[in-house]
Structure formats: C-alpha cells, structure tokens
Amino acid sequence: MLNDPRSHGLWEKTAPSAPETTALRGDFRAEVVIVGGGFTGMSAALHLAEAGRRVIVLEGAEIGFGGAGRNVGLINAGMWVMPDDLPGELGEVQGERLLTMLGSGPKVVMDIIDRHGIACELQCNGTLHCAVGEAGLQDISERERQWRKRGAPVSLVDAAETARLVGTNAYAGALLDKRAGTLQPLAYVRGLARAALAAGATIHTGSRVTACSRTGSEWTVRTSGGSVTAPWVIVATDAYSTGPWTAVRQEQVHLPYFNLATRPLPPDILQTILPERQGAWDTKEILSSFRLDQAGRLVFGSVGALRNTGRTVHVAWAKRSLKRLFPALGPVEFESEWFGMIGMTDNALPRFHRFAENVVGFSGYNGRGIAPGTVFGRALAELVLGTLDEADLPLPLTEQTIPALRLAKEVYYEAGAQIAHLAGERF
Incomplete structure (x- = not known):
C-alpha cells in the first residue's frame, strides 16, 4: 500500500482488490460525512446507507490504511481490561453495557460477513x-x-x-x-467498503481533511480538492488522526506492533500447529501473537517497529521464538513483514467524543479494532439516525486530554521492545 511492502505486508498481498474510488473533486452535499475509511468509518457508512441516508466517506490515504489494514486479524470479544474492572472505570450501567456490546461484537462481525458475502478468510473456531x-x-x-x-x-x-x-x-x-475468531483484516474492511457502496454510500480516497467549519446547522468538511457539507460529521480516524482532529491522535500513545509471515507450511506441519485454526496470543507483558492464514502461512507478531535496528532485532527474535515453540518447523524464513501503530489510552479503554454539536466519534481501541470498530460504527450510525440516544451509549462523553510524557513513552516502548527481544529466547 502506498508502494511500501512493509506497510501492510501479507494482507495487501492476499486481500481482494479494493473497490475503485477517486479523490474528492468539487463541492457536494450529504446527510452525513464520515472522516476515515477503517472499521469504524466503513461500518457506520454501511449502516447509514442501508437506512437510506446520503453518506460520503473521506479517507486520507486508502481504504483500511490505518490500524484496520495492519492488525493481526483476531476478532476478539472484550478489551484488555478485566471484565469486572469495567464497571469500576465506567460505572455499573455503562460498564456492563460495554461488556455486553463487546461480548457480542464477534457475532456482529460474522453476521455482516455472512450477509454481504465478504471474502475475508473468516474462521469461527475461537x-x-x-x-x-x-x-x-x-x-x-x-x-x-x-x-x-x-x-x-x-x-x-x-x-x-x-x-x-x-x-x-x-x-x-x-x-x-x-465467541471469537480470525479474519484477513484488510480484506474485511475492503468488503465493508464494497457493501457500503452497494448500499448507496460514496467513498473518496486520497482525500485528507484539512478543515471543518460550521454555517448555521451544517458542517463543511474540506480537503485540498473540494468539500462536503452535511448536518452530521462522524470522526473515525482514531490513532492515525491528522488535521482538525489531531487531538484524537495526541490523546493516545503509539505502540508499534509488527507481523511476520512464513511461506505456506507443509501439510504434515499444519496438522500439528493450530490444527483447529484458532488465533492465539500469550500473557507476556511484551506479548506474542500467532495464527495461520488461509493458505497455511504462520503469521507471528509482537511489539516493535520494523525500522532502523528494530528490523534486524525483531526478525532474529521471531526466528528464535518459533524455533523454541515449534521445533518441527526447522529453519524459518519470512515471505512478508509489516508493522503499524496501536493507539493506547491511559486506561486501556476506548473513548466517545462529541467534538461539537453533531460531530461525534469513537477512538482508542487499544489493539482491539475489528469487533469494537464494527459495533461502535453501528452505534454512531444509530446515534445519527436517532434510534439510539447518547445516554444509551456504552461509554460516557470523554474530554480530550494529552497523556503526560506521551512522546517519551513512545520512544521508550519502541526501544524497550528491541531490548527485550535482543535478550529474549536465546539458546
């Protein structure tokens, strides 16, 4: 993607092609303008378009360019926070409401995939x-x-x-x-986009938003090529936010995460490694995750960025780790490698923001983007449609705050992952 094989790696290599889109050129009107073309934005667009609303999506790069197209592909229920801790963080009503919504999230994803025939290597084995x-x-x-x-x-x-x-x-x-499963994340978000287009939504890529202003009861969102005016704006840019909603990025600490994919494994090895095709991750503080794709490639990842000295350190660590975990693999070589950024909030929970009247968004998925992004996108659509009140959302309205020492923490996480992996799994 964007001519960088280390940006989306295997997912770009194996996903069905993105639907044909163009950059915004000219001035248009809609009922809802959605900024961001990932899980949240495309889910909101699909549900609004299916309800008959005129929707225009503005994506700064390509569909699924942010966290949606780079992650591991686990359709998880819940967040990192222990279930019993959510009522303490959010209050009894909203805490349990969030647990219910996230607990049912994987089923929502799977139902959408089934209903729209999205080809995304779905596995429903947990x-x-x-x-x-x-x-x-x-x-x-x-x-x-x-x-x-x-x-x-x-x-x-x-x-x-x-x-x-x-x-x-x-x-x-x-x-x-x-409840959980796995899928090919870039294929899924592209499938959501195709479904939204079929339902009547309009999607413009290469259309980075530079300004947002209000006239009366309507908002005008501008790019370098034009504008969209609408009564509602949904902000779905999360940790990759720039422009008018840069504060969404600033309230999150970027944690780098990489993935490496082997060549397809031999049939005899596939009978022993994840034979039922569950996705997996461990309980280490600097965790590892691993899963198989449809072709039998083993996808293995952890915290770290594949740049500068990090690439050498993390790839060497991954080879040592796989040798320890699965000795029958023999010498390991990777055919794809890629990494992206996970946006981490200070309490490891997502946020709901009302940036202004009729300008709303969810953010801060903390590495759990597929199911939460899908169900929160639907919730934003229901909020716009008036079928869901703000008081019934699973999260309270949150003020935007910048974490202390944010930039220092990001440097620390990237360097710390290298130090841990340089020392880890040695024989």
Whole structure:
C-alpha cells in the first residue's frame, strides 16, 4: 500500500482488490460525512446507507490504511481490561453495557460477513489466550471466572489440551473463547467498503481533511480538492488522526506492533500447529501473537517497529521464538513483514467524543479494532439516525486530554521492545 511492502505486508498481498474510488473533486452535499475509511468509518457508512441516508466517506490515504489494514486479524470479544474492572472505570450501567456490546461484537462481525458475502478468510473456531507460567495461568483463570459469570462461552483448557490445540508444550494452559475468531483484516474492511457502496454510500480516497467549519446547522468538511457539507460529521480516524482532529491522535500513545509471515507450511506441519485454526496470543507483558492464514502461512507478531535496528532485532527474535515453540518447523524464513501503530489510552479503554454539536466519534481501541470498530460504527450510525440516544451509549462523553510524557513513552516502548527481544529466547 502506498508502494511500501512493509506497510501492510501479507494482507495487501492476499486481500481482494479494493473497490475503485477517486479523490474528492468539487463541492457536494450529504446527510452525513464520515472522516476515515477503517472499521469504524466503513461500518457506520454501511449502516447509514442501508437506512437510506446520503453518506460520503473521506479517507486520507486508502481504504483500511490505518490500524484496520495492519492488525493481526483476531476478532476478539472484550478489551484488555478485566471484565469486572469495567464497571469500576465506567460505572455499573455503562460498564456492563460495554461488556455486553463487546461480548457480542464477534457475532456482529460474522453476521455482516455472512450477509454481504465478504471474502475475508473468516474462521469461527475461537481464540486461545495462552498462559505463560503460573502467573499467566492465574490471569486467564480469573478472566474465565469473570466472563463465565456473565454467561460467556469461555473455558479454561489444561496444559495437555493447550499443547494439542497450539502445537507446543510452552504454555501452562489457555483460555478458549468460542465467541471469537480470525479474519484477513484488510480484506474485511475492503468488503465493508464494497457493501457500503452497494448500499448507496460514496467513498473518496486520497482525500485528507484539512478543515471543518460550521454555517448555521451544517458542517463543511474540506480537503485540498473540494468539500462536503452535511448536518452530521462522524470522526473515525482514531490513532492515525491528522488535521482538525489531531487531538484524537495526541490523546493516545503509539505502540508499534509488527507481523511476520512464513511461506505456506507443509501439510504434515499444519496438522500439528493450530490444527483447529484458532488465533492465539500469550500473557507476556511484551506479548506474542500467532495464527495461520488461509493458505497455511504462520503469521507471528509482537511489539516493535520494523525500522532502523528494530528490523534486524525483531526478525532474529521471531526466528528464535518459533524455533523454541515449534521445533518441527526447522529453519524459518519470512515471505512478508509489516508493522503499524496501536493507539493506547491511559486506561486501556476506548473513548466517545462529541467534538461539537453533531460531530461525534469513537477512538482508542487499544489493539482491539475489528469487533469494537464494527459495533461502535453501528452505534454512531444509530446515534445519527436517532434510534439510539447518547445516554444509551456504552461509554460516557470523554474530554480530550494529552497523556503526560506521551512522546517519551513512545520512544521508550519502541526501544524497550528491541531490548527485550535482543535478550529474549536465546539458546
């Protein structure tokens, strides 16, 4: 994407082509203008267009360019925060409301994929949160307890069953979440865009928003090539925000995350590594994630940026890690490598913002973009349609604040990941 193979890697290589779009040229009117063409923006566009609204989406680069097109592809339920902690953070009503919405998020995603026939390598066999040592086992055991008391179909599997499901004896157990699954993220967001276009939405790419101003009850959003005037603006730019809503980026700390993909594995190896095709990640502070794509490539990732000295350090670490986890793989070579930025809020929870009257958006997905982005995009559409009141949203209205030492933290995370991986998994 944008002539950079390290931007979207395997996902750009294997996704169906993006729908044909052009940059905004001229001045137009709509009922809703959506800024950002990722999971949230495309979900909002689809649901609004299906309700008969005139919608124009403005994307600064390409569909799925931000976090939507770079992530691991796990369709997770919930956030990083323990379920019982959400009512403490948000209050009992909104905390449980958020848990309900996010818990059902994977099903919403899967239903959209089924309804619109989106080809995105969907796997519905769940995910595995793998415990590293006794501390990791205690963590996932508590997560299981908290989700199960809310009726979620999660189960703790022991070390032996984890070894069968993952293909390694490295873990003390795993939390199997049967609500969850995996997909090809860039293919999914492009599929959402195609569905939105078919429903009547208009999408302009290469149309970075530079200004937003109000005249009476309407907003005019401008790019270098034109403008869109509408009563409502949905801001769906999240951690890649620039222009009028740069503050959305500034209230998040960027955490780099990379992925590496092997060549398709031999059939005998595929019978032993993730044989049921769950996606997996571990409980380490600097975590690792791994999954198989449709062709049988093993996709392996962790915290870090593949630039400068980071590329050498992280690729070498990944080879050592895979050798330890799956000795039968033999020498590992990667055919694709890519990385992007995860926007992290100070409490690891997403935010709802009303930037001005009828200018709204969600942001801060903290590495959980697929299901939350989809359901929050739908919620924004319902807010515009008037079928959902702001008081019924799962998040309170949040003031924008810039975290202390944000830039220093970003440097620390990138350097710290290199230090950890330089020392880690040595033999």
